[in-house]
Amino acid sequence: MIRKHSRLLSFLLVLSLVLSSFAFSATDTYAASFKRPKYIAHRGWSSKAPENTLAAFTLAAKNSNFYGVEFDIWESDAEKDEPLLLVMHDENIRRMCGVNKSIRDVTRKDLDNYTIVSGKNAGKYPGQKIPTADEALSTIWEYSNGAVPVIELKHRLSAKGLGHLFDLIGDHNVVIISFSYSAVRDAVKMARSRGISNNVQTMYLKSKLSSKKYKKMALKLKNAGITAISLRYTAVSRKTVKTFHKRGVKVCTWTLPNKKTARKYARMRVDYITANGAIY
Numbered sequence: 001m002i003r004k005h006s007r008l009l010s011f012l013l014v015l016s017l018v019l020s021s022f023a024f025s026a027t028d029t030y031a032a033s034f035k036r037p038k039y040i041a042h043r044g045w046s047s048k049a050p051e052n053t054l055a056a057f058t059l060a061a062k063n064s065n066f067y068g069v070e071f072d073i074w075e076s077d078a079e080k081d082e083p084l085l086l087v088m089h090d091e092n093i094r095r096m097c098g099v100n101k102s103i104r105d106v107t108r109k110d111l112d113n114y115t116i117v118s119g120k121n122a123g124k125y126p127g128q129k130i131p132t133a134d135e136a137l138s139t140i141w142e143y144s145n146g147a148v149p150v151i152e153l154k155h156r157l158s159a160k161g162l163g164h165l166f167d168l169i170g171d172h173n174v175v176i177i178s179f180s181y182s183a184v185r186d187a188v189k190m191a192r193s194r195g196i197s198n199n200v201q202t203m204y205l206k207s208k209l210s211s212k213k214y215k216k217m218a219l220k221l222k223n224a225g226i227t228a229i230s231l232r233y234t235a236v237s238r239k240t241v242k243t244f245h246k247r248g249v250k251v252c253t254w255t256l257p258n259k260k261t262a263r264k265y266a267r268m269r270v271d272y273i274t275a276n277g278a279i280y
Contacts, residue, residue: 050119
């Protein structure tokens with residue numbers, strides 16, 4: 001009798017371990033069941049250094065867990081001869097530099113006059129200036145082993161400005177994103193005209209999108225050659241992802257606050273996750 005009980009207890013113990021292992025696998029690990037999303041550092045590693053600075057780009061580029069390093073660019077209206085593309089999220093530089101001035105009024109000669117005084121750990125990274133697109137790209141390529149620049153166009157660039165950006169890109173792999181559909185479409189056309197469509201992915205940014213418009217938007221992006229839709233994470237569901245994937249359009253979501261949330265959306269099979277820090 002004792003031996004039978006012992007065998008029964010052993011069987012139950014093994015069964016419990018198997019079930020526990022399965023439950024852990026099902027709830028806490030997503031990598032084994034499907035492809036891991038690609039993580040994008042939002043405005044560089046902006047939870048460690050001031051956003052959109054060379055310091056933030058360097059930190060993100062050195063971290064191999066980040067697939068991409070995102071930054072924002074504006075085209076200066078103050079430079080007429082040679083396009084000047086400047087890195088800044090806000091149109092006014094007051095929040096980051098403490099000066100009430102439009103980024104689009106900044107000239108090359110002005111750049112040394114404006115220092116980044118705000119942002120995460122600003123005191124730890126003194127002397128940071130407003131980067132040019134050239135400096136941002138060079139930094140990401142220099143300090144990474146293949147990290148992809150994710151370039152947000154804050155507005156539709158002039159033909160000359162977009163051409164200058166593509167001169168800087170060359171034959172590197174990049175992602176170009178924007179809330180302006182026209183800006184993204186321009187990038188698709190420019191990539192095609194230069195024969196580098198395979199190197200340039202594109203994403204159309206939207207804060208939210210009605211579920212009634214999923215199919216129509218997916219088809220619009222697919223027909224335009226735009227790679228992905230990029231939505232605020234609160235606007236993304238399994239239905240969203242499934243609808244866009246079914247029509248050959250990838251899904252990016254932003255800006256996720258923590259690892260728990262990132263894991264939730266990874267299980268929805270989003271392709272890209274954008275965040276300020278290390279939530280991979």
